[in-house]
Amino acid sequence: MNASVSMNRDGDGQVSVSLAELIALRARVARAPSPPVVSRAARRGQQPSRLHGRGMDYAESRIYQPGDDVRRLDWRLTARSGSLHTKLFQEEREGRLLILLDTNAGMRFGTRVRFKSVQAARAAAVAAWYAVRGGDRVGVLAFGAERHLLRPRGGARGALAALGAIAAWDARADDAGFESLSGALQRAGRLMHGASRVLLISDGFSCDDGARGPLLDLMRRADVAVLTVADAMELAAPPPGRYPLAHEGKHYDVVLHATRQRDDFALALGQGRMKLEALATATGLRQRTIDTVVDPLDATIALLGARGRGP
Template sequence: MARPTIAPRSQDLDPRLYCDYARLVRLQSQAMSFSLLPHLKAGSVLSGRHQSRFRGRGLNFEELRHYQQGDDIRNLDWKVTLRTGKPHVRSYTEEKDRNVILCVDQRSTMFFSSTSVMKSVVAADIAAMCAWRILKDGDRVGFLIADSQRLHISPSQRTQHEVLRQLRVLSQANQALNVRSQDSEHVSFSHWLTQLGRMCLKQSTLVIISDWHDCDEAMLEQLKQWQQHNDVLAVQISDPLEQALPSFLAKANWVIGDGQYQMNLDSQAKVEQASEYLTAQADLQRDALRRLMAMKRLPYIALDTSGDHLNRFRQAVGERG
């Protein structure tokens, strides 16, 4: 159980562009306003899933031992019994906590907004609020934080000290972003999955907070495989300008680019063509993530840069009265 933490002094940063360590610590005060566990409102999307690993408890294998009178015969290990000629049972203990990994995107594409706050700020806020909630539930929380140059990986622990340490890493990754940031090939979404795969996760919860811009069909298929033995919760952060372009851009004569290629939007036809492409790509990715969530009847959580992301997240997973 996390103890109340005295928040450090805030830095002199524009909160629309960057989040500081003090802000992430203060989000502890909002951790009781929502839940990732079964005590949700009846109308919540997650209600009624009491047997789900996402919100419930399981059993851990403890030992293999000789059968004793009163043991449940359903736990007999027939292979060992036949090999030794003596009855053996597998003994289990109740799993008391969950293993949750928060995957937080702080790469260059997250440093973008056409409205109120950067996508990177939204991701950091949601990750911090989730970390405090998980810790308050007595569960273990780990982090995979992707900045523009490297992946910062922390195994799941149940200590406030480790959460504070990772929130400092997260704030530093957030503040390192700027308009000149370029991503290393070692922080691609495929590298996320490689690192997560090495953890041999089972009966764990992955909360992936990203814009999902470089997640392709093959990677989604891998996540579907993991969804069979874990729970993958997708939180997608997008900006309205990434999904459709306003018509007035033709008169503004904008030039857009991705760091390598540029396109001059100097006509209405070009603006409409670019807008249709963005809308189609956004719809395809959104539908793919919805299907991934439907495997476990989990909510697909879509957040934007309007500044209301904390309230929208709480509503999506289930607010507490």
């Protein structure tokens, strides 16, 4: 699959993804607190642990990345190649983050600032830049209207490939096709490519009763966290008024005046979010919920900067 996307077809950042904006988020992530240094040796059923001391066996060297410990520069390889290289040790082999991104039609909705799909892309970009800053590889699995996998890659090129894929998927996505969360999780379990962490980004409307089993299976193999993206009207009852909505090419005017009418409307719109939050709570996953207005940086980093289960 060609994940590239032309810059002259860049989205507006409101109803379509702006690749330029996703790339620019790198500077924001660079100013955030550094990712924790953790052992990469943990495998199935084991949580990574913080490293203490430097008594580790040398494994390999790779190109220097911003944030690397300058005390571990490989000066011999740097001198031979002309490019800075960092030594990696056995417990520090690159981790792999797989971003599980919801592209179902319901994500292309928003009443404040931007669509949920655009906000999800922004959060995924933050996750990608944060992961590679910590020395991890990053990959993306899209589910829903788009069903594609970009295998985990390292460094800035890996992040750029992920962002290019996300923008390209958004540019050609339509309202056709639906994939349940259970199906997406099963597919992720087959296509993890050694991922040690999984970040699910969704509005929850794909969440079905069959998702719990595949999610528990995924949790046995990786550290999983959930970021729920919601519109303001899915979080609280809207003020009285007339609201123009579009669905499957048809336009409607929804008139909301009575308090109960507005509460029922918000409850109906919030079903997906509440179901996904309940699933995350029941399985002990770390989770955050953001709307389409806020900067996704803090919530995303809070999920990736922590390790182990729990909110």
